[in-house]
Amino acid sequence: MTVRVRFAPSPTGELHVGGARTALFNWLFARKHQGVFILRFEDTDIERNRPELIEPILESLRWLGLLWDEGPYFQSQRLNLYREWAERLLSEGKAYRCYCTPEELEAKRKAALAAKQKPKYDGRCRTLTAQEEQKFLSEGRRPALRLKIPQAGTITVEDAIRGRVEFDFSELDDFIILRSDGRPTYNFAVVVDDVTMGITHVIRADEHLNNTPKQILIYQAFGVPIPVFAHVPMVLAKDRSKLSKRHGATAVFEFRDRGVLPEALVNYLARLGWSHGDQEIFSTEELIENFSLEAVHPSAAIFDEEKLFWVNQHYIKTGDPKRLGELVRPFLVKLNIMSEAEAQAVPTDALARLVMLFRERAKTLIELAEPARYMLTDNFPYDSEAVQKFLTPEKIVLLRGLAEALAYVESFTAAELERAARAYLESQGKALKDIAQACRVALTGRTAGAGLFETMELIGRERVLARLRRAGASAS
Structure with a gap:
C-alpha cells in the first residue's frame, strides 16, 4: 500500500502555525513512508472564501519547504463529481430528498431548544411518497439530499493519536450531504475527495474529530475502506487559550517577516506535540527518519515564542x-x-x-x-549618554591620532589594525583599554557590539578614518 495523505486548507485566512504544523506532520509522514503528499483547497464556502489568499498559502508552504506531490486540487472545480456521488447514494436508497424549508427547520430547532432537547432533524422527509414529493415540487421547493443513518448503535473511531473514541448514533441525525443549490456539504465533499484521491491516512487538527462519525457513515454508505484517522492536538497560547492574534504573531509569514528561518520554524513546529527523547534540534532528514504518529501526544501543545527564537538562534549560529x-x-x-x-x-x-x-x-x-546601519552606512544615531561619557576632549585627541596611525596600515584587517593601534597607544603611554569604549562609540554610536578590530575591518578604511577624525563633532 502506498501511503497517501493530504493537507486541505480553506482559503479563508493566512496559513497560521497550527495549520502549518498539520501540513508538516502530513508531509513528514509521507516522506517517512515514501508516500504521496497531496494539497487540496476546500473552497466551497462562497461566503467566507478569499481567492486572493490561495497564493500566499502556497508561498507559505514553499517557504517552509513543504512541497506537494499532487495538486493543488480545488473543490470548487469538482462540484459535478460530488453531485454524481450523491446521486449514487440516492439511487441506492442510502440518501433521500428533503424538502423542508430553512424556516421550517429553524422552527423545529427552536422548539427542541424550548423543550430542552438537542436540535435534530426529525426525519420528516425520510419516508415521503411520490405524491408528497410531487406536491412539494409543485410548490417550488428545491430539495436537499440527506444521508440515511442507522437509528441506533455506535461508531468507534480507532484514532492513531487519541486511541479509541466512540460516538452514539443518538447524537446524530440524517444530515445533509447536498444542499438545495447543488453544493456539497463539507463532510460529504471531504469524503468524496479522500475516496477518489486514494487517501490512506487522514492527519488533521482535532477540531475535526466531531466530523469523523459523519464521515465514517459516508464511507460506509459508499462501501469503501475507511482511512486511518489521526487527530493532532490543538496549539494553545501560554495562557492555555486558543492561539490567536491577541497573543501576537500566528501566521507563517509574520514569523518570516520577523526574521525567523524556515528550518527553525519547521524544527519548532515538529516539536509541538511530537517528541523524540530529549532531542530539541532536528535536521529535516532526522525529522523524516524519526517521525511517527505514535509519538504525537494527544494533549494540547503550548506555543512558546521564546523557545522558537531559541531554536532560530541555533540555526543562525550554525548556518x-x-x-x-x-x-x-x-x-x-x-x-x-x-x-x-x-x-x-x-x-x-x-x-x-x-x-x-x-x-x-x-x-x-x-x-x-540592524548592525548594518552603522557597519555598512553612515546613517545611524549616536547614543547621547555614551557620547558624553566617553568622548571627552582627551579621548578625542587620542582618537584623531589613532586615525592617522591607522591610515598607514597597508592591509586593513583586524590583526593589522590591532597591531597598529597598540603600537600607537604605547607611543602615547596608553593601553587599548583606555580608549576602547571611546573608539567604539565614535565608530558605531554605541558601547556594545562585536570585536572592535573586526568591526573596523568590516566598516572599511575610509569610514573608520572619517569617523575617528570627526569624533569631536559627535560629542558636540
Whole structure:
C-alpha cells in the first residue's frame, strides 16, 4: 500500500502555525513512508472564501519547504463529481430528498431548544411518497439530499493519536450531504475527495474529530475502506487559550517577516506535540527518519515564542554565513537601512562577514541586519549618554591620532589594525583599554557590539578614518 495523505486548507485566512504544523506532520509522514503528499483547497464556502489568499498559502508552504506531490486540487472545480456521488447514494436508497424549508427547520430547532432537547432533524422527509414529493415540487421547493443513518448503535473511531473514541448514533441525525443549490456539504465533499484521491491516512487538527462519525457513515454508505484517522492536538497560547492574534504573531509569514528561518520554524513546529527523547534540534532528514504518529501526544501543545527564537538562534549560529547574508539583504530595505539598489550593491562577502560578527547574539535575521546601519552606512544615531561619557576632549585627541596611525596600515584587517593601534597607544603611554569604549562609540554610536578590530575591518578604511577624525563633532 502506498501511503497517501493530504493537507486541505480553506482559503479563508493566512496559513497560521497550527495549520502549518498539520501540513508538516502530513508531509513528514509521507516522506517517512515514501508516500504521496497531496494539497487540496476546500473552497466551497462562497461566503467566507478569499481567492486572493490561495497564493500566499502556497508561498507559505514553499517557504517552509513543504512541497506537494499532487495538486493543488480545488473543490470548487469538482462540484459535478460530488453531485454524481450523491446521486449514487440516492439511487441506492442510502440518501433521500428533503424538502423542508430553512424556516421550517429553524422552527423545529427552536422548539427542541424550548423543550430542552438537542436540535435534530426529525426525519420528516425520510419516508415521503411520490405524491408528497410531487406536491412539494409543485410548490417550488428545491430539495436537499440527506444521508440515511442507522437509528441506533455506535461508531468507534480507532484514532492513531487519541486511541479509541466512540460516538452514539443518538447524537446524530440524517444530515445533509447536498444542499438545495447543488453544493456539497463539507463532510460529504471531504469524503468524496479522500475516496477518489486514494487517501490512506487522514492527519488533521482535532477540531475535526466531531466530523469523523459523519464521515465514517459516508464511507460506509459508499462501501469503501475507511482511512486511518489521526487527530493532532490543538496549539494553545501560554495562557492555555486558543492561539490567536491577541497573543501576537500566528501566521507563517509574520514569523518570516520577523526574521525567523524556515528550518527553525519547521524544527519548532515538529516539536509541538511530537517528541523524540530529549532531542530539541532536528535536521529535516532526522525529522523524516524519526517521525511517527505514535509519538504525537494527544494533549494540547503550548506555543512558546521564546523557545522558537531559541531554536532560530541555533540555526543562525550554525548556518552558512553566505546564505544567511543573502537572507539578511531584504531586511536592509525593510528596516530602512538602505535603498533597494544600495542593498543589492552590498557584496555577498560583506554580508557574510556581518553574519559572522553578530551571529552569536542574534536571535533573528532582523537582529543580524540592524548592525548594518552603522557597519555598512553612515546613517545611524549616536547614543547621547555614551557620547558624553566617553568622548571627552582627551579621548578625542587620542582618537584623531589613532586615525592617522591607522591610515598607514597597508592591509586593513583586524590583526593589522590591532597591531597598529597598540603600537600607537604605547607611543602615547596608553593601553587599548583606555580608549576602547571611546573608539567604539565614535565608530558605531554605541558601547556594545562585536570585536572592535573586526568591526573596523568590516566598516572599511575610509569610514573608520572619517569617523575617528570627526569624533569631536559627535560629542558636540
